[in-house]
Amino acid sequence: xxxxxxxxxxxxxxxxxxxxxxxxxxxxxxxxxxxxxxxxxxxxxxxxxxxxxxxxxxxxxxxxxxxxxxxxxxxxxxxxxxxxxxxxxxxxxxxxxxxxxxxxxxxxxxxxxxxxxxxxxxxxxxxxxxxxxxxxxxxxxxxxxxxxxxxxxxxxxxxxxxxxxxxxxxxxxxxxxxxxxxxxxxxxxxxxxxxxxxxxxxxxxxxxxxxxxxxxxxxxxxx
Numbered sequence: 001x002x003x004x005x006x007x008x009x010x011x012x013x014x015x016x017x018x019x020x021x022x023x024x025x026x027x028x029x030x031x032x033x034x035x036x037x038x039x040x041x042x043x044x045x046x047x048x049x050x051x052x053x054x055x056x057x058x059x060x061x062x063x064x065x066x067x068x069x070x071x072x073x074x075x076x077x078x079x080x081x082x083x084x085x086x087x088x089x090x091x092x093x094x095x096x097x098x099x100x101x102x103x104x105x106x107x108x109x110x111x112x113x114x115x116x117x118x119x120x121x122x123x124x125x126x127x128x129x130x131x132x133x134x135x136x137x138x139x140x141x142x143x144x145x146x147x148x149x150x151x152x153x154x155x156x157x158x159x160x161x162x163x164x165x166x167x168x169x170x171x172x173x174x175x176x177x178x179x180x181x182x183x184x185x186x187x188x189x190x191x192x193x194x195x196x197x198x199x200x201x202x203x204x205x206x207x208x209x210x211x212x213x214x215x216x217x218x219x220x221x222x223x
Contacts, residue, residue, distance in 0.1 A: 007155035047111035163190035
């Protein structure tokens, strides 16, 4: 009986790749999206700085880590880790943008909000800020480019880490015979095709996506 074949739509750290192989799974990876830097200006002063992805967090921190007294809000443990490495403790770290919006809703709406983001950010935050009539600006700090890569293999499972990754992979590949493991609800909602199953990791991290896929196939082998 052949090993289950796992495909990641993002290059994983070596420790995670080793963990997959050590659990008797065949493995392949590629980058479904490409992150490209763009020129931008750091805007100050503001009351709240919002980071909705680790790519945005990294881009801004590579340029500066001084926010002149602003409180920082972020999505995801990896964004939080990058901030803490610069001795910046976020006021709030949320699992996803919907949870962060719930927190923002209790803040003073007369505050000045700044969102550092990518060009393919979802409009949910901007729509809410407009609804609340907040002083809100968005600054695009990176571009997401779809690689649209054709994979000449039929994986049993595919790991997805963003809605853009789903879109890029589906543009050239069929996912209907694969179990798809997604980093959150937003990524899971991006499919146009109907996978064999969609497994969602709500506490979003690459490690948890990998762990969930490994656990799934371990259970399948003993079923």
